Amino acid sequence: MIKxxxxxxxxxxxxxxxxxxxxxxxxxxxxxxxxxxxxLPGMAQRILLxxxxxxxxxxxxxxxxxxxxxxxxxxxxxxxxxxYGYRGKISSVxxxxxxxxxxxxxxxxxxxxxxxxxxxxxxxGPIGIKMFWTHALASTYFLxxxxxxxxxxxRLEPKEVxxxxxxxxxxxxxxxxxxxxxxxxxxxxxxxxxxxxxxxxENEVLGIDHAQLGSLxxxxxxxxxxLIDSTYNHHNPNYCGDNDRLTLLIFxxxxxxxRLGIGDALNQICPxxxxxxxxxxxxxxxxxxxxxxxxxxxVSVTVEIMMS
Numbered sequence: 364m365i366k367x368x369x370x371x372x373x374x375x376x377x378x379x380x381x382x383x384x385x386x387x388x389x390x391x392x393x394x395x396x397x398x399x400x401x402x403l404p405g406m407a408q409r410i411l412l413x414x415x416x417x418x419x420x421x422x423x424x425x426x427x428x429x430x431x432x433x434x435x436x437x438x439x440x441x442x443x444x445x446x447y448g449y450r451g452k453i454s455s456v457x458x459x460x461x462x463x464x465x466x467x468x469x470x471x472x473x474x475x476x477x478x479x480x481x482x483x484x485x486x487x488g489p490i491g492i493k494m495f496w497t498h499a500l501a502s503t504y505f506l507x508x509x510x511x512x513x514x515x516x517x518r519l520e521p522k523e524v525x526x527x528x529x530x531x532x533x534x535x536x537x538x539x540x541x542x543x544x545x546x547x548x549x550x551x552x553x554x555x556x557x558x559x560x561x562x563x564x565e566n567e568v569l570g571i572d573h574a575q576l577g578s579l580x581x582x583x584x585x586x587x588x589x590l591i592d593s594t595y596n597h598h599n600p601n602y603c604g605d606n607d608r609l610t611l612l613i614f615x616x617x618x619x620x621x622r623l624g625i626g627d628a629l630n631q632i633c634p635x636x637x638x639x640x641x642x643x644x645x646x647x648x649x650x651x652x653x654x655x656x657x658x659x660x661x662v663s664v665t666v667e668i669m670m671s
Contacts, residue, residue: 390542390571401540403584406431406477410470421466425457428473437476437669438469444665446504446658467522475499475529478584484539486670488550490561490573490627495535496666498626502528504658506616508651512643519609523589530581531594531613532627534573537580545569560630562598573627574598598628600637611637619652623659 409427413419429435438456442449442463449463460469485491506528510519539546545568552564565572578595592606597613615637617628638645 390545390569390576399541400580400583401481401537403586404477404480406434406480407474407584410474410477414470419466421457421460424466424470424473425455425460428456428469431477433480434473434476438464438472440668441472441665444661444668446661446665468525471522471525471529475526478530478586479533479536482533482536482540484536484543484546485550489553490535490546490550491539492536493666493670494626495532496669497662498532498620499529500662500665501620501625501659502531502613502616504662505620505651505655506612508655509612509616509619509641509643509648512647512651513612514642517608517642519612523587523609524612526587527590527593527609527613528616530577530586530590531597532573532577533580533594534575534577535627537576538573558630561627562631572598598631600634608641611640615641615643615648619648622652623656 406427410424413423413427416423428438435456438459439453441447442453442459447463451462453459453462456469460466464472484495486493488494503525506524507521510521510524513519538549549565549568552568553561556564562572562574574595574597578591581591581594589606589609592604593610593613596602596604596607596610597617600611600614602610614628614631615633617626618631618633618637620626621628621631635645638648
């Protein structure tokens with residue numbers, strides 16, 4: 364049973380229902396006003412436009428990213444992270460692309476960083492910015508490993524997987540940015556009810572959840588449909604529709620990372636059908652998780668670097 368927050372006096376079930384309906388209506392009203400949503404930052408728009416250029420190369424991408432000093436710093440720092448451990452000196456984004464990270468990785472990293480830049484939510488907490496990035500970075504590596512375990516005939520495009528890993532929980536920072544008091548209310552309820560799924564708590568408190576919020580924002584930003592579909596449905600193991608393999612792969616990744624205390628699926632059960640549809644065995648998944656456990660500290664260090 365979900366424990367209600369009692370702010371003043373005694374909270375009754377009818378009070379909670381009335382508050383939830385009012386909150387949900389207010390959030391939906393503001394979200395439905397397209398002008399109220401944060402616009403897609405100019406840098407993200409320019410990166411997406413570059414993605415349509417058949418002659419795009421590391422020089423063009425490097426020159427574009429270097430117009431933003433913050434993203435430039437993150438990209439160059441990434442080359443020396445424990446995941447890559449490059450010991451040489453990197454002095455430009457183009458060098459980072461050519462020597463260490465590759466075009467697709469930097470393209471998607473810069474797009475994700477620039478898209479998230481305007482969303483300023485609380486840093487700490489179970490759904491704060493630090494956990495968001497811990498989960499996102501862990502997912503970029505673990506989703507890649509899971510994708511490589513699927514048969515080649517159903518394997519997904521790596522860059523599609525990477526961007527979904529970074530952005531599918533964008534609804535959390537959006538909630539913290541646009542509705543800070545509601546964000547605090549949800550977070551307090553999560554702390555008070557550690558055995559209840561976060562998605563259920565969000566819907567109990569707000570009548571809407573981060574998956575819905577994130578997909579609404581992505582739709583307003585005209586981001587690719589696979590990203591919108593997988594964001595909206597990534598907590599639904601029964602989803603059958605466009606981009607369902609990407610959606611189920613994210614669902615599986617979330618369930619596995621939750622075993623390490625990472626992310627928003629701590630009380631989420633993974634049905635056997637998910638393994639069957641993706642043609643990955645539970646044993647293989649656990650073996651990957653055991654191997655990846657050694658990299659967990661590296662993720663934490665990288666997140667600290669990003670937050671500094």
